[in-house]
Amino acid sequence: MNQYVRLGVNIDHVATLRNARGGSDPNLLQMALAVEEAGADGITVHLREDRRHVRDDDVWLLRDHLRTPMNLEMAATDEMVQIALKATPKACCIVPEHRTEVTTEGGLDVVNQISEIGAQIAKLSDCGIEVSLFIDPDTEQMQAAQEVGAPVVELHTGEYANAFTPEKRDLELKRLEEAAVFAQRLGLIVNAGHGLTKFNVAPIASIGGMHELNIGHSLVARALLVGLPEAVREFRLIMDRACR
Ligand code: PXP
Secondary structure, three states, X not given: OOOOOEEEEEOHHHHHHHHOOOOOOOOHHHHHHHHHHOOOOEEEEEOOOOOOOOOHHHXXXXXXXXXXXXXXXXXXXHXXXXXXXXXXXXXEEEOOOOOOOOOOOOOOOOHHHHHHHHHHHHHHHXXXXXXXXXXXXXXXXXXXXXXXXXXXXXXXXXHXXXXXXXXXXXXXXXXXXXXXXXXXXXXXXXXXEXXXXXXXXXXXXXXXXXXXXXXXXXXXXXHHHHOHHHHHHHHHHHHHHXXX
Protein backbone atom coordinates (compact mmCIF):
# COMPACT_ATOMS: atom_id res chain seq x y z
CA MET A 1 0.00 0.00 0.00
CA ASN A 2 2.30 2.75 1.30
CA GLN A 3 0.63 5.97 0.19
CA TYR A 4 0.39 9.38 1.80
CA VAL A 5 -3.16 10.69 2.02
CA ARG A 6 -3.50 14.38 2.72
CA LEU A 7 -5.59 15.42 5.71
CA GLY A 8 -7.79 18.43 5.10
CA VAL A 9 -9.45 19.68 8.26
CA ASN A 10 -12.81 21.38 8.00
CA ILE A 11 -13.00 23.99 10.77
CA ASP A 12 -16.61 25.11 10.16
CA HIS A 13 -17.67 23.91 13.58
CA VAL A 14 -15.05 26.00 15.34
CA ALA A 15 -16.93 28.90 13.77
CA THR A 16 -20.26 27.38 14.84
CA LEU A 17 -19.08 27.48 18.46
CA ARG A 18 -17.83 31.04 18.07
CA ASN A 19 -21.10 32.15 16.52
CA ALA A 20 -23.08 30.68 19.40
CA ARG A 21 -22.12 33.75 21.46
CA GLY A 22 -21.51 36.17 18.64
CA GLY A 23 -18.00 37.15 19.71
CA SER A 24 -14.56 36.04 18.57
CA ASP A 25 -13.99 33.10 20.90
CA PRO A 26 -12.74 30.57 19.87
CA ASN A 27 -10.58 32.48 17.44
CA LEU A 28 -10.91 30.78 14.07
CA LEU A 29 -7.52 31.81 12.71
CA GLN A 30 -5.70 30.77 15.87
CA MET A 31 -7.41 27.36 15.70
CA ALA A 32 -6.62 27.00 12.00
CA LEU A 33 -2.94 27.72 12.64
CA ALA A 34 -2.92 25.17 15.48
CA VAL A 35 -4.49 22.59 13.16
CA GLU A 36 -1.78 23.24 10.58
CA GLU A 37 0.95 23.08 13.22
CA ALA A 38 -0.37 19.69 14.36
CA GLY A 39 0.07 18.24 10.89
CA ALA A 40 -2.99 19.00 8.77
CA ASP A 41 -2.21 19.42 5.08
CA GLY A 42 -4.95 21.92 4.41
CA ILE A 43 -7.83 23.87 5.88
CA THR A 44 -11.36 23.61 4.54
CA VAL A 45 -14.20 26.05 5.18
CA HIS A 46 -17.71 26.04 3.75
CA LEU A 47 -19.03 29.51 3.07
CA ARG A 48 -22.77 28.94 3.06
CA GLU A 49 -25.38 31.21 1.62
CA ASP A 50 -26.71 31.83 5.16
CA ARG A 51 -23.17 32.21 6.64
CA ARG A 52 -24.16 29.92 9.46
CA HIS A 53 -20.57 29.10 10.35
CA VAL A 54 -17.72 30.84 8.53
CA ARG A 55 -18.31 34.36 7.25
CA ASP A 56 -16.76 36.35 4.44
CA ASP A 57 -14.25 38.05 6.76
CA ASP A 58 -13.06 34.62 7.94
CA VAL A 59 -12.31 33.63 4.35
CA TRP A 60 -10.17 36.72 3.81
CA LEU A 61 -8.32 36.35 7.09
CA LEU A 62 -7.57 32.68 6.50
CA ARG A 63 -6.55 33.41 2.93
CA ASP A 64 -3.97 35.90 4.18
CA HIS A 65 -2.52 33.86 7.03
CA LEU A 66 -2.77 30.13 6.35
CA ARG A 67 0.44 28.28 5.59
CA THR A 68 -1.31 25.33 3.99
CA PRO A 69 -3.71 25.44 1.04
CA MET A 70 -7.22 26.70 1.70
CA ASN A 71 -10.08 24.69 0.26
CA LEU A 72 -13.24 26.79 -0.05
CA GLU A 73 -16.40 24.72 -0.12
CA MET A 74 -19.31 26.47 -1.75
CA ALA A 75 -22.40 26.18 -3.89
CA ALA A 76 -21.99 26.92 -7.59
CA THR A 77 -23.84 30.22 -7.36
CA ASP A 78 -22.75 33.48 -9.00
CA GLU A 79 -22.34 35.08 -5.55
CA MET A 80 -19.97 32.35 -4.34
CA VAL A 81 -18.00 32.17 -7.57
CA GLN A 82 -17.45 35.95 -7.43
CA ILE A 83 -16.13 35.65 -3.85
CA ALA A 84 -13.85 32.76 -4.84
CA LEU A 85 -12.49 34.68 -7.83
CA LYS A 86 -11.55 37.54 -5.49
CA ALA A 87 -10.22 35.38 -2.64
CA THR A 88 -8.42 32.91 -4.95
CA PRO A 89 -8.17 29.96 -2.56
CA LYS A 90 -5.93 27.12 -3.72
CA ALA A 91 -9.01 24.96 -4.24
CA CYS A 92 -12.78 25.16 -4.39
CA CYS A 93 -15.02 22.21 -3.68
CA ILE A 94 -18.43 22.68 -5.23
CA VAL A 95 -21.21 21.19 -3.13
CA PRO A 96 -24.99 21.13 -3.38
CA GLU A 97 -26.60 23.38 -0.81
CA HIS A 98 -30.11 23.55 0.57
CA ARG A 99 -31.15 26.14 3.12
CA THR A 100 -32.91 23.72 5.44
CA GLU A 101 -30.22 21.03 5.61
CA VAL A 102 -28.19 20.50 8.78
CA THR A 103 -25.13 19.54 6.73
CA THR A 104 -24.41 18.77 3.06
CA GLU A 105 -26.86 16.05 2.06
CA GLY A 106 -25.98 13.93 -0.95
CA GLY A 107 -23.61 14.71 -3.75
CA LEU A 108 -23.84 17.30 -6.46
CA ASP A 109 -26.01 16.39 -9.45
CA VAL A 110 -23.50 17.19 -12.19
CA VAL A 111 -25.30 15.08 -14.81
CA ASN A 112 -28.28 17.42 -14.86
CA GLN A 113 -26.34 20.69 -14.59
CA ILE A 114 -23.56 20.17 -17.12
CA SER A 115 -23.64 23.63 -18.67
CA GLU A 116 -24.19 25.60 -15.42
CA ILE A 117 -21.47 23.80 -13.49
CA GLY A 118 -19.16 23.72 -16.50
CA ALA A 119 -19.42 27.51 -16.85
CA GLN A 120 -18.60 28.10 -13.18
CA ILE A 121 -15.66 25.67 -13.32
CA ALA A 122 -14.26 27.46 -16.35
CA LYS A 123 -14.26 30.80 -14.48
CA LEU A 124 -12.58 29.31 -11.41
CA SER A 125 -10.03 27.31 -13.40
CA ASP A 126 -9.11 30.35 -15.51
CA CYS A 127 -8.22 32.05 -12.25
CA GLY A 128 -5.91 29.16 -11.27
CA ILE A 129 -8.25 27.65 -8.68
CA GLU A 130 -8.35 23.85 -8.56
CA VAL A 131 -11.98 22.77 -8.62
CA SER A 132 -13.33 19.62 -7.09
CA LEU A 133 -16.89 18.38 -7.29
CA PHE A 134 -18.49 16.70 -4.28
CA ILE A 135 -20.31 13.74 -5.79
CA ASP A 136 -21.74 10.39 -4.84
CA PRO A 137 -19.66 7.37 -5.91
CA ASP A 138 -21.72 7.04 -9.08
CA THR A 139 -20.24 6.35 -12.52
CA GLU A 140 -22.52 8.79 -14.37
CA GLN A 141 -21.64 11.61 -11.99
CA MET A 142 -17.93 10.87 -12.36
CA GLN A 143 -18.19 10.87 -16.15
CA ALA A 144 -20.07 14.17 -15.96
CA ALA A 145 -17.37 15.59 -13.65
CA GLN A 146 -14.77 14.75 -16.25
CA GLU A 147 -16.94 16.19 -19.01
CA VAL A 148 -17.29 19.57 -17.26
CA GLY A 149 -13.53 19.79 -16.78
CA ALA A 150 -13.19 19.25 -13.05
CA PRO A 151 -9.70 17.95 -12.25
CA VAL A 152 -10.77 16.56 -8.86
CA VAL A 153 -13.76 14.76 -7.39
CA GLU A 154 -14.51 14.44 -3.70
CA LEU A 155 -16.43 11.22 -3.13
CA HIS A 156 -19.26 11.55 -0.64
CA THR A 157 -18.67 9.04 2.16
CA GLY A 158 -21.94 9.77 3.97
CA GLU A 159 -23.70 6.53 2.99
CA TYR A 160 -20.67 4.55 4.17
CA ALA A 161 -20.41 6.52 7.41
CA ASN A 162 -24.12 6.18 8.17
CA ALA A 163 -24.38 2.46 7.33
CA PHE A 164 -26.24 0.68 10.12
CA THR A 165 -25.04 -2.85 9.47
CA PRO A 166 -21.59 -4.28 8.67
CA GLU A 167 -23.03 -5.64 5.38
CA LYS A 168 -24.25 -2.22 4.27
CA ARG A 169 -20.95 -0.67 5.35
CA ASP A 170 -18.95 -3.21 3.32
CA LEU A 171 -21.20 -2.58 0.33
CA GLU A 172 -20.68 1.18 0.56
CA LEU A 173 -16.94 0.74 1.00
CA LYS A 174 -16.84 -1.42 -2.13
CA ARG A 175 -18.79 1.26 -4.01
CA LEU A 176 -16.23 3.86 -2.95
CA GLU A 177 -13.28 1.63 -3.87
CA GLU A 178 -14.73 0.94 -7.32
CA ALA A 179 -15.59 4.58 -7.79
CA ALA A 180 -12.01 5.59 -6.96
CA VAL A 181 -10.66 3.17 -9.58
CA PHE A 182 -13.17 4.43 -12.16
CA ALA A 183 -12.45 8.10 -11.45
CA GLN A 184 -8.71 7.60 -11.64
CA ARG A 185 -9.12 5.85 -15.00
CA LEU A 186 -10.89 8.99 -16.16
CA GLY A 187 -7.84 10.95 -15.05
CA LEU A 188 -9.53 12.51 -12.04
CA ILE A 189 -7.83 13.11 -8.70
CA VAL A 190 -9.85 11.45 -5.94
CA ASN A 191 -10.61 12.98 -2.55
CA ALA A 192 -13.27 11.84 -0.10
CA GLY A 193 -15.11 13.09 2.92
CA HIS A 194 -18.21 13.44 5.04
CA GLY A 195 -19.03 11.66 8.26
CA LEU A 196 -15.53 10.26 8.70
CA THR A 197 -14.49 9.47 12.25
CA LYS A 198 -11.57 7.86 14.08
CA PHE A 199 -13.47 4.59 13.82
CA ASN A 200 -14.36 4.50 10.13
CA VAL A 201 -11.60 6.51 8.45
CA ALA A 202 -8.95 3.77 8.02
CA PRO A 203 -10.60 1.79 5.18
CA ILE A 204 -11.24 5.02 3.27
CA ALA A 205 -7.65 6.23 3.73
CA SER A 206 -6.40 2.93 2.35
CA ILE A 207 -8.37 3.13 -0.90
CA GLY A 208 -5.74 2.98 -3.64
CA GLY A 209 -4.69 6.38 -4.98
CA MET A 210 -6.73 8.35 -2.44
CA HIS A 211 -5.38 11.90 -2.51
CA GLU A 212 -7.06 13.74 0.37
CA LEU A 213 -9.67 13.25 3.06
CA ASN A 214 -11.67 16.18 4.39
CA ILE A 215 -12.75 15.74 7.97
CA GLY A 216 -14.66 18.19 10.11
CA HIS A 217 -17.34 17.46 12.66
CA SER A 218 -15.93 14.39 14.38
CA LEU A 219 -12.44 15.90 14.59
CA VAL A 220 -13.70 19.13 16.14
CA ALA A 221 -15.94 17.11 18.48
CA ARG A 222 -12.96 14.97 19.52
CA ALA A 223 -11.01 18.16 20.18
CA LEU A 224 -13.35 18.99 23.04
CA LEU A 225 -11.92 16.01 24.87
CA VAL A 226 -8.27 15.92 23.80
CA GLY A 227 -7.59 19.35 22.30
CA LEU A 228 -7.48 20.33 18.65
CA PRO A 229 -3.77 19.55 17.98
CA GLU A 230 -4.10 16.10 19.55
CA ALA A 231 -7.28 15.37 17.59
CA VAL A 232 -5.44 16.22 14.37
CA ARG A 233 -2.51 14.01 15.36
CA GLU A 234 -4.85 11.11 16.16
CA PHE A 235 -6.48 11.24 12.73
CA ARG A 236 -3.09 11.63 11.06
CA LEU A 237 -1.76 8.55 12.86
CA ILE A 238 -4.79 6.41 12.00
CA MET A 239 -4.56 7.43 8.34
CA ASP A 240 -0.81 6.77 8.20
CA ARG A 241 -1.18 3.35 9.82
CA ALA A 242 -3.96 2.44 7.38
CA CYS A 243 -1.72 3.31 4.45
CA ARG A 244 1.40 1.40 5.49
N1 PXP B 1 -16.44 17.31 2.50
C1 PXP B 1 -17.51 18.05 2.13
C2 PXP B 1 -17.65 18.37 0.69
C3 PXP B 1 -18.44 18.52 3.07
O1 PXP B 1 -19.50 19.25 2.67
C4 PXP B 1 -18.23 18.25 4.44
C5 PXP B 1 -19.17 18.79 5.45
O2 PXP B 1 -19.10 20.18 5.45
C6 PXP B 1 -17.09 17.50 4.78
C7 PXP B 1 -16.23 17.03 3.80
C8 PXP B 1 -16.77 17.19 6.21
O3 PXP B 1 -17.78 16.39 6.74
P1 PXP B 1 -17.80 16.11 8.28
O4 PXP B 1 -18.00 17.42 8.97
O5 PXP B 1 -18.95 15.16 8.45
O6 PXP B 1 -16.48 15.49 8.63
